Amino acid sequence: MLPRLRRFRITPPRLRIVRRDTAKITEMNVSTLRKVGIVARVAGRQAAKTRVAAAVLRGLRVTATSFGRVLGILWLEVTGFVFLCLSAIGGMALAREYTKYQAGQVGSGRLILAIAFTVTFAWFGLSSFWKARRRG
Numbered sequence: 001m002l003p004r005l006r007r008f009r010i011t012p013p014r015l016r017i018v019r020r021d022t023a024k025i026t027e028m029n030v031s032t033l034r035k036v037g038i039v040a041r042v043a044g045r046q047a048a049k050t051r052v053a054a055a056v057l058r059g060l061r062v063t064a065t066s067f068g069r070v071l072g073i074l075w076l077e078v079t080g081f082v083f084l085c086l087s088a089i090g091g092m093a094l095a096r097e098y099t100k101y102q103a104g105q106v107g108s109g110r111l112i113l114a115i116a117f118t119v120t121f122a123w124f125g126l127s128s129f130w131k132a133r134r135r136g
Contacts, residue, residue, distance in 0.1 A: 073132045080128030083121050090118035 047053035094114040100106045 069135070073136050076128050076132035076135070080125045080132065083125030083128060087118055087121035087125055090114060090121055094118050 044057060047057060094111075094117075097106065097111050097114045101108065101111045
């Protein structure tokens with residue numbers, strides 16, 4: 001019965017695994033990082049069965065947590081410094097635009113834009129340092 005059905009390209013309903021209107025997954029790409037994570041997780045579960053490996057894994061986990069926390073604080077401090085540098089550049093532009101505004105060479109729009117830029121980036125920089133202090 002099956003060869004005859006193949007010739008007419010008809011699939012019997014009892015052999016169909018999914019409905020016809022179901023979306024089919026044609027290709028599944030798994031990133032290398034995800035594969036490494038899966039392998040590490042499986043290896044970790046197998047290694048945790050021995051006392052020495054479990055102790056090493058616990059030590060690595062604590063060390064990684066500590067480094068992650070320190071790197072997070074460092075990231076906040078570096079971004080805070082960059083934002084404060086941008087705010088200082090905006091402050092210099094604000095001073096230049098203010099002198100032009102006083103001389104009547106430019107309108108108030110450029111002055112307001114320089115003020116908004118300087119204040120915004122100063123806030124970003126200061127809040128980044130405040131967050132770093134709270135985490136530390």
